[in-house]
Amino acid sequence: MAPAGQSCESWLTQADARVYQRDFQRQPITVMEGYGQDTELAGCAVPCKMVGGGPGQPAEGTPLYDAHFGPAAGAAPGTGLSVVRNMESMSNYPGLAVERARYDGYDIVMTTRLDSDVPASYLSWAEYLVMKPLVPKEADVVAFISNCGAKSFRLQALEALSANFTVHSYGRCLHNVDTRDPKADVLRRYKFTLAFENSQELDYITEKYIQALEAGSVPIVIGATNIADYEVAPNSMLVLESMEDIPAVAARMQQLLRNKTAYDEMLAWKEIGPQDKFLALLDLSVVHSSCSLCIQLATRIRTAEEAAQQLQRQPPCSCRRAPGGAVVHHLLVRERGRFESRDVFLDGGNLTVAGLHAAINQAFGRAGQVPIWQSHRPDFKGGAREIGKFNTLIKLRIYRVYQVGQTQRAALYGEASLDTDLKVAGIVSGNPCAKLEVVFV
Template sequence: MAVPTNMRTGAVLGGRRRWTKWIQWIIIVVVLGEMVFLLHLDQLNGEYFNFKSFAALNFSLDNDVEHRAEVIHKDDSVNRSNNESCEEWLEKNDFLGYGRNFSKSPIHVAFGENQVWDSCAVGCKFRSTVSESFRPDGVLRAASGLPSWMEKESCHILRSMESSSYYPENDLTSARKRGYDVVMTTSLESEVPVGYFSWAEYDLMSPVSRKTEGAYAAAFISNCGAHNFRLEALEGLKAQGVRIDSYGQCLRTREGRGVNKLQTLRRYKFSLAFENSNEDDYVTEKFWQSLVAGSVPVVVGAPNIDNFSPAPNALLHIKSLNDIPAVARQIKYLASNFTAYNETLRWKYYGPTDGFKALVDMAAVHSSCRLCIHIATKIRSREEKQLAATLKKPRPCKCTDKFGVITYHLFVRERGRFQLHSVFLKSTNLTTSGLKNAVFTKFKSLNHVPIWWDERPAVIRGDGTLKIHTLYPVGLNQRKALYTPHFHTDVEVSNYVEANPCPYLEVIFV
């Protein structure tokens, strides 16, 4: 029997309705999934990076290397095409897509002067206030008494240029125990050192003036209650026959009011650069002004003052009162020997050591910018861990060609910059010279201009040829970076590259 047309039509429509309902549910599920994804992406690209606890960020970057070795290392280069080099394959397959763009979403630091550091390698903004709508990545000098959300979400920063001898809270161990995530002091072991030195502030290569004063040395000391033996040292030198003109409040022999200190120092062969405490890396304007003036500094202060010397024989160091007779004899000898004295100032004419340039070059990037780079590096490292846990396919970090030669993928940036550049190192050339040549070749191909170029005096910039002073793992403090050898043997290079997939390195050019 024929089915009525209206019944056939109703059956078809009923089936369509059922399919329409299923399609609607499918669309709803897809839209909800898309919304969850976009919400997550928005959090990554938002105005601030919201971690439940910044303490989770406060890990050694060396640990990140270990994490990469355990989680995301896999050589999958067997799948590359025959015409593709290992370098090309790694460039294409060995990368991570990060969520936060620090140019569009800058690092925010609260309770500092309102300032935007436009020239910084990452977006970097300081503000004097905070609010629920402005949640900073970092908070200056505020380890307690903050809103609960800020206690959890922001890193806590201690910044001071005072000696820990006078301000014990500035001691690194003490500061970290009290909850500071980032310490900024004169110590080169702090996360972001804030030294008194810079090419911009001190005209270190200014010419030497004629020494016209009858006394050997000048002293400007006004704190007579220093936490060391500096007054005893001054009196001890006098007792040894060293003629000293004292312009300060302590043991004064010359009127110091209205005197231009720098111009005065230029007339003396020696300057008593006596600090108020003896603490590693605590080297204040007393020392740097002596160098500017071309007056040989006689130092009471930092035990490691030799690390700050522009040349091996450019200063005299009184480590204890027992040194006074020997230092007094040296002062009198140099003062009476024109040739020997000029040798102490030789660096003024021929340039300081590479080690000295590497130290002062650090200040070519302002400490506030270096703080933002440090925080951004921490955030990026944390994001890498999160991404590593969700990657469908681990990062390769290396590639093996048909001859069995392995190409290792390294990432290198200049100190003071944020962007990392790919550098490739062959297993047949895992040597000190191989590593340095690979880094040099990469940066030369980029026509790289050292970050200190505009800051350093023209007379010691050189001809523009890149020269590597040192290479070290990202995250190492500057004391170790500058004064502990890294990658100085072929075995060290080989062991490090093989044990640390996709290593992140920093280079200092001089």
């Protein structure tokens, strides 16, 4: 119970408070890139500096760097954890596979895979105006493919579709048309874009797919084996998993070319906006991957300090309102992309998904929380608008809640999401002062 005259919420806020040795304002997270200029990441949720030069002398009692890009083997003293960062496919670079990178001694993995420690995605609100308005179409199918020796079957697919449709191929493969116009302008003129990747593997999505979305050209996709996870809206793309799919996809394309209403339905999302699961992926880009790396490092440092403190003192983390009364659980919840947490209090008699969401919304709403993506997204309801002109306060809507430290694959698509009452009760009851992360859409 809380002391007389003090609420459980007030007492727990004080009793569970931590004092950390590392003050990131005075000692920012520092990562050695080993090339380029020193850069301070403005706007990052945790003070962070990327250092271009080589290792220097460590400060007394501390490493000079928290991490460095490169393998652990042969790294200079004081360079911290080893990080691998690469956005190429693992079919072409097997060493990028998360399990292989761990075996090779890397502490942190940054790739296009959502099960890497820090996903580095090609999807971006800033680089691609996904809600750009539609323009009238002038032709049927377009392709920009220049690597004719890719490991996927994209060249064979290009040849097969070219036998059924007039495909304007601007790349080196089956090249038949030239242009001086920017690629983004060219794509907008076509009803279909062949978004063919050079590899077929989990989460491998490059600019080819999102450029088609930006252009308002229905993508025909060869690429990620889980491409359905990246669908901007239901019925918005056609997928080729193998050459056996060519007849069915070609037949569907013919139907859509004959039926304008059916074709327009595939682009209806341009008016109403993407579905939530796509927003949850695209919103990852509002925090630069380098900043996400710094948040990851700072979180690890804080977690280590907390573990050491708990050997000396275990914070209460829960409080009974009165003898025989309800128990209040203290949770620490942060929005994905941010570092600091907010105090959230959950009644022990309501350890449910609805109860957790209500408690989070109450705590974040009272604090006037602005979603991290608010200044990055266009306005869907008012039609396509340029990034950065969106100032209307958005009502918070929870998409996922999960424990801090989970990968985005586990959080968005796996068992880490606290999406059942049983999971909520288990995490809250079994983890004093549970640290959670929330994704708002």
